[in-house]
Amino acid sequence: MVGKVKRDTLSLNLKKLEESPGGYLMHVAQKWEREVDNVLDGFxxxxxxxxxxxxxxxxxxxxxxxxxxxxxxxxxxxxxxxxxxxxxxxxxxxxxxxxxxxxxxxxxxxxxxxxxxxxxxxxxxxVRMDERFFTDYNENHELRKLLEKYL
Structure with a gap:
């Protein structure tokens, strides 16, 4: 049986992952890719x-x-x-x-x-889909700037 300390540590780490920018980035990327896939269905x-x-x-x-x-x-x-x-x-x-x-x-x-x-x-x-997905030019510019640091 797993002890309370291990469960608490796991719970804390899962919460950290849930709040991580990486988690958000992954979900946004998956959502964006689903939209691209929808566009490409007819191609x-x-x-x-x-x-x-x-x-x-x-x-x-x-x-x-x-x-x-x-x-x-x-x-x-x-x-x-x-x-x-x-x-x-x-x-x-x-x-x-x-x-x-x-x-x-x-x-x-x-x-x-x-x-x-x-x-x-x-x-x-x-490109048309992307412009609907990311609508605010200033936010897009800032987001690109932030993401470039991790490439």
Whole structure:
């Protein structure tokens, strides 16, 4: 049987977690992601796919070939997860993947016209949703400033 002191300590720690900014941040992020998922329901895509495609576009602007590894490192995501999502997006025709001539393990990623169209439409809808979700410009600016300290 667990003693009263251990139960009191657990209860106190649970209360601290409940009041932690991290707990609030997690709940807000989950709520925001549910809203994004609702927007993406009609697009045959996921929040993760949009995140990876957006990263691909950003990295492509630098002018260098983009690999799955580049995307995984930039987003701090597991490379196997990125590979799996990329395989799914390739099947849908959003990207093409080709093997590097110098390194057979490296896969170069290119955005297709279909992928670009999807990203353009989906991001436009996500931005509209985001503006409804976070309505106050001054609060948003302050929130971003506060959150940047933890990245």
């Amino acid at each position: 045959d895509t996921t929040c993760t796919q949009i995140e990876l495609l957006s990263c691909l576009v950003k990295l492509m602007k630098e002018g260098n070939p983009v690999t799955q590894k580049d995307i995984a490192e930039y987003l701090r995501r597991d490379k196997n997860t990125v590979s799996e999502v990329m395989r799914s997006m390739e099947k849908k025709g959003y990207i093409t993947r080709s093997v590097s001539e110098n390194d057979m393990r490296a896969k170069y990623i290119l955005l297709t016209d279909k992928g670009y169209d999807l990203l353009e439409k989906a991001v436009s809808e996500i």
